Amino acid sequence: RHSPPGPPKDPLIGHLRHMPAAQAPFVFHDWAKIYGDVMQLKVLGKSIIVLDSLQAAVGLLDKRGAIYSDRPPLPLYELLGWNYMLSFMRYGETFTRHRQVYQAFFSRQQCAEFEPIQTEEAHRLVRNILSSETDDYGSVLSRYTTGILVQVVAGHKITSDDDHYLELSKMVYQVFSVTGAPGGTPIDFIPALRHLPGWFPGAYYAGVARAWQPVVRQLYDYPYESVQQEKEAGNASPSFLLSRLQEIENNTTQLTPEEIKGAAATLFGAELPTRSAIAVFLLAMVLYPECQIIAHKEIDSVVGASRLPTFSDRGDLPYIECILQETLRWNPVAPLGVPHRSTQDDVYRGMFIPKGSIIFANIRGMALDENTYKDPTKFIPERFIPSPAGPGEPEFGSLFGFGRRRCPALHFVERNLWIAIVSILATCTVSNAVDEKGNIIVPEATMSDGVDSYPKDLRCLIKPRSRSAEGLIAETALVD
Numbered sequence: 405r406h407s408p409p410g411p412p413k414d415p416l417i418g419h420l421r422h423m424p425a426a427q428a429p430f431v432f433h434d435w436a437k438i439y440g441d442v443m444q445l446k447v448l449g450k451s452i453i454v455l456d457s458l459q460a461a462v463g464l465l466d467k468r469g470a471i472y473s474d475r476p477p478l479p480l481y482e483l484l485g486w487n488y489m490l491s492f493m494r495y496g497e498t499f500t501r502h503r504q505v506y507q508a509f510f511s512r513q514q515c516a517e518f519e520p521i522q523t524e525e526a527h528r529l530v531r532n533i534l535s536s537e538t539d540d541y542g543s544v545l546s547r548y549t550t551g552i553l554v555q556v557v558a559g560h561k562i563t564s565d566d567d568h569y570l571e572l573s574k575m576v577y578q579v580f581s582v583t584g585a586p587g588g589t590p591i592d593f594i595p596a597l598r599h600l601p602g603w604f605p606g607a608y609y610a611g612v613a614r615a616w617q618p619v620v621r622q623l624y625d626y627p628y629e630s631v632q633q634e635k636e637a638g639n640a641s642p643s644f645l646l647s648r649l650q651e652i653e654n655n656t657t658q659l660t661p662e663e664i665k666g667a668a669a670t671l672f673g674a675e676l677p678t679r680s681a682i683a684v685f686l687l688a689m690v691l692y693p694e695c696q697i698i699a700h701k702e703i704d705s706v707v708g709a710s711r712l713p714t715f716s717d718r719g720d721l722p723y724i725e726c727i728l729q730e731t732l733r734w735n736p737v738a739p740l741g742v743p744h745r746s747t748q749d750d751v752y753r754g755m756f757i758p759k760g761s762i763i764f765a766n767i768r769g770m771a772l773d774e775n776t777y778k779d780p781t782k783f784i785p786e787r788f789i790p791s792p793a794g795p796g797e798p799e800f801g802s803l804f805g806f807g808r809r810r811c812p813a814l815h816f817v818e819r820n821l822w823i824a825i826v827s828i829l830a831t832c833t834v835s836n837a838v839d840e841k842g843n844i845i846v847p848e849a850t851m852s853d854g855v856d857s858y859p860k861d862l863r864c865l866i867k868p869r870s871r872s873a874e875g876l877i878a879e880t881a882l883v884d
């Protein structure tokens with residue numbers, strides 16, 4: 405029985421000085437080639453385990469889920485008032501209750517009911533892309549994912565740029581930007597700092613957290629109170645919050661009001677990865693124009709030019725499905741997932757994993773596994789075509805995490821992405837932007853660091869594909 409291998413470390417502080425400051429998933433993946441797919445790093449006495457293969461992640465996080473499903477404590481987030489957020493919740497009774505509510509809400513069957521909302525928002529997305537005056541498509545994409553979430557969570561349709569929910573969604577983004585990666589600030593390592601004033605060295609983040617508390621509070625109160633008022637006035641549309649309020653009324657609720665607010669805030673906070681995934685798709689279309697041509701042909705032959713695609717076309721568009729799957733694999737938007745924590749000592753393949761270890765699944769590393777994916781850095785949708793017609797490489801399910809903490813919204817997310825991708829492909833051509841001198845810009849396929857992984861350069865040109873596509877899109881403005 406031995407500790408999992410890892411790179412050389414310093415006395416006392418361990419790997420603190422060696423922790424990668426940038427592009428950690430790539431550094432971990434390179435280390436894994438030397439030290440293996442189960443590695444241990446020690447930081448200030450804490451055991452950090454990095455899993456670099458699907459086999460190890462399934463072996464521990466799925467198969468031994470009973471002892472690998474906790475999350476590390478996040479004192480900074482607690483200080484901010486991010487309470488009852490499922491993503492960061494410790495394992496236990498409260499977690500189980502919350503998780504059940506999400507699983508029921510995002511079941512396959514329930515997800516089918518969101519399709520009209522998703523379709524309408526996808527049409528709005530294309531209209532907004534085509535009328536965008538800048539090439540900063542990030543904000544247009546955010547508007548799409550926020551638009552869907554606000555309808556699903558609070559039954560509210562965003563129709564103007566000064567909608568308060570858009571303001572709230574910007575605030576969430578700001579809070580996450582000023583507080584850094586979850587678990588990565590000094591007070592996460594030395595919780596005692598939380599009691600010190602913000603000017604004290606190292607306690608800086610505690611000051612930040614206190615300053616942002618009112619913003620977080622608003623995110624908790626505003627949606628809940630708005631839906632409550634609409635319910636009382638008899639004009640609330642179906643939504644996550646309305647269902648929870650009705651459960652309170654009928655005494656069938658599993659969650660307290662404060663827990664419900666936290667659950668809704670969790671959902672709003674989940675806006676970013678979906679918008680990043682659509683951005684990855686756009687990047688792929690710029691860099692791999694041949695894929696776009698095949699996709700256009702498939703849509704033209706299956707859907708035709710007289711209508712826009714709908715969810716009922718999905719089964720007849722296998723190449724679009726491959727593009728979606730390859731978008732998820734090529735540049736994973738959650739490259740290290742969300743860390744798990746082990747709650748018991750364990751031995752895996754003869755290696756001792758102490759209780760309290762923080763476990764990272766290197767999802768980025770798994771996408772680069774050359775034994776599973778040929779030419780893994782290239783965008784090749786055909787890799788998923790089943791054999792004998794294609795190589796039949798497996799879909800990249802790892803993107804949504806593992807075991808009892810796996811993303812509960814994945815069926816919903818896949819639909820959000822599919823309808824956005826197919827609507828863009830049916831109506832637009834994505835191509836290279838051109839600089840002032842007339843040179844074609846070829847963006848590099850690199851992603852930003854951190855929890856919110858986004859293409860570093862997304863300069864591109866998006867134009868209507870044809871007159872008839874333009875007409876179809878214009879018509880949607882009248883119907884939706």
Ligand code: HEM
Nearest residue numbers: 490491674677678681738741742804805806809810811813
């Ligand atoms: C492309 C978009 C998305 C990706 C790639 C993604 C991926 C993930 C990953 C990797 C985890 C952690 C899994 C683990 O710990 O092993 C997670 C958790 C979670 N996701 Fe997603 N997610 C996405 C979108 C969403 C959306 C839109 C929602 C909600 C509307 C959502 C809700 C959640 C929640 C609540 C958790 C926490 C689950 C728990 O801790 O038990 N996700 N997601």
